[in-house]
Amino acid sequence: xxxxxxxxxxxxxxxxxxxxxxxxxxxxxxxxxxxxxxxxxxxxxxxxxxxxxxxxxxxxxxxxxxxxxxxxxxxxxxxxxxxxxxxxxxxxxxxxxxxxxxxxxxxxxxxxxxxxxxxxxxxxxxxxxxxxxxxxxxxxxxxxxxxxxxxxxxxxxxxxxxxxxxxxxxxxxxxxxxxxxxxxxxxxxxxxxxxxxxxxxxxxxxxxxxxxxxxxxxxxxxxxxxxxxxxxxxxxxxxxxxxxxxxxxxxxxxxxxxxxxxxxx
Numbered sequence: 001x002x003x004x005x006x007x008x009x010x011x012x013x014x015x016x017x018x019x020x021x022x023x024x025x026x027x028x029x030x031x032x033x034x035x036x037x038x039x040x041x042x043x044x045x046x047x048x049x050x051x052x053x054x055x056x057x058x059x060x061x062x063x064x065x066x067x068x069x070x071x072x073x074x075x076x077x078x079x080x081x082x083x084x085x086x087x088x089x090x091x092x093x094x095x096x097x098x099x100x101x102x103x104x105x106x107x108x109x110x111x112x113x114x115x116x117x118x119x120x121x122x123x124x125x126x127x128x129x130x131x132x133x134x135x136x137x138x139x140x141x142x143x144x145x146x147x148x149x150x151x152x153x154x155x156x157x158x159x160x161x162x163x164x165x166x167x168x169x170x171x172x173x174x175x176x177x178x179x180x181x182x183x184x185x186x187x188x189x190x191x192x193x194x195x196x197x198x199x200x201x202x203x204x205x206x207x208x209x210x211x212x213x214x215x216x217x218x219x220x221x222x223x224x225x226x227x228x229x230x231x232x233x234x235x236x237x238x239x240x241x242x243x244x245x246x247x248x249x250x251x252x253x254x255x256x257x258x259x260x261x262x263x264x265x
Contacts, residue, residue, distance in 0.1 A: 002077035004092075005044075005051060006068045011090040013051075014080045018069070019043040021050055023060050042069075079162045088169060119226055126229050127217050133234035134213035141183070142205050146194045152182035156202055164199050171195060204250070211247040218242045 005013035020039035021030050030050065033039045040057040041050040041064060051067045052059040072080070083090055141155035154160070167178050177189040180198070190198070216234070219242040223229050240248060 002072050002074055003069045004072050004076075004080055006070060006092050007051075007065050009092050011080055011084070011092055012065075012067070013045050014072070014077050014084065015042075015045055015069075016077070020056075022057075025060075073159070075159050076162060079159075079166060083166060083169070086169075119224075119229075122226050122229050123220060123223070126232055127220055130213060130216055130220070130232070130234055134209050137234070138206050138209050142201055144198050144201050146197060147191065152185065154198060154202065155183050156206060161202075161206070164202055167195060168199050171199075208247075208250050208254075211244055211250060212238075215243040215247045218244075 003015045004011045020033040020036055021041050021043055022033040022038050023040050024031055040059040041052045043050055050064055052064045138156050143151045143153050145151045170178055171192055176192055178195045179187055180190050181187040215238050219238050220232055
């Protein structure tokens with residue numbers, strides 16, 4: 001398994017394995033520990049420092065950071081490690097669209113549609129469905145017309161979003177030929193102009209849909225009947241009074257909402 005170590009909303013380390021340690025008060029020593037119930041910390045990847053986790057025993061060291069662990073894929077581990085080795089600051093974003101882990105509510109029958117509890121159940125189910133639609137829309141990605149005059153498709157999975165962050169750093173460092181690939185295309189070198197177009201378009205696309213979902217959720221929460229909630233679909237026009245300032249500004253700058261949410265399957 002692979003993990004990222006998060007402290008103050010920044011990724012400060014990545015681990016291939018978790019090595020627990022305990023503090024021996026008698027000799028003031030830090031020892032490796034196989035039993036998590038006795039552990040008060042974990043070892044950093046370079047074995048030069050230790051981190052504390054909330055679920056472990058108190059760590060007596062004053063300067064020990066209390067961190068959070070998040071499981072990641074091997075590909076994400078490699079990307080983050082390369083960035084950390086280059087002394088890059090990696091900010092950990094807040095979860096954009098939290099998805100409840102509880103079972104999805106079943107479609108209510110006519111007999112069940114009798115009170116406010118049922119209304120809230122339908123509302124919760126609809127918001128969850130719209131959250132999944134938002135996430136899938138972002139992952140499906142974008143079509144970008146580059147300097148060759150051809151439209152290329154780029155997916156925006158979590159891995160691809162991390163790749164774009166790395167490529168943006170490469171441009172900032174002066175690299176003029178950037179290796180990347182569109183969906184179902186071979187990897188090739190992109191110019192700074194083309195790569196900047198891809199990154200900016202992807203950023204705008206993700207920001208738009210994140211803002212759109214947040215406003216759509218606000219709109220759904222204002223609805224008072226099951227029929228209203230049931231008619232909601234991802235991509236509908238949202239009345240301005242329920243839209244965030246960010247979404248209204250993006251709609252204005254883009255021109256029309258329809259253009260902003262255009263996607264490909």
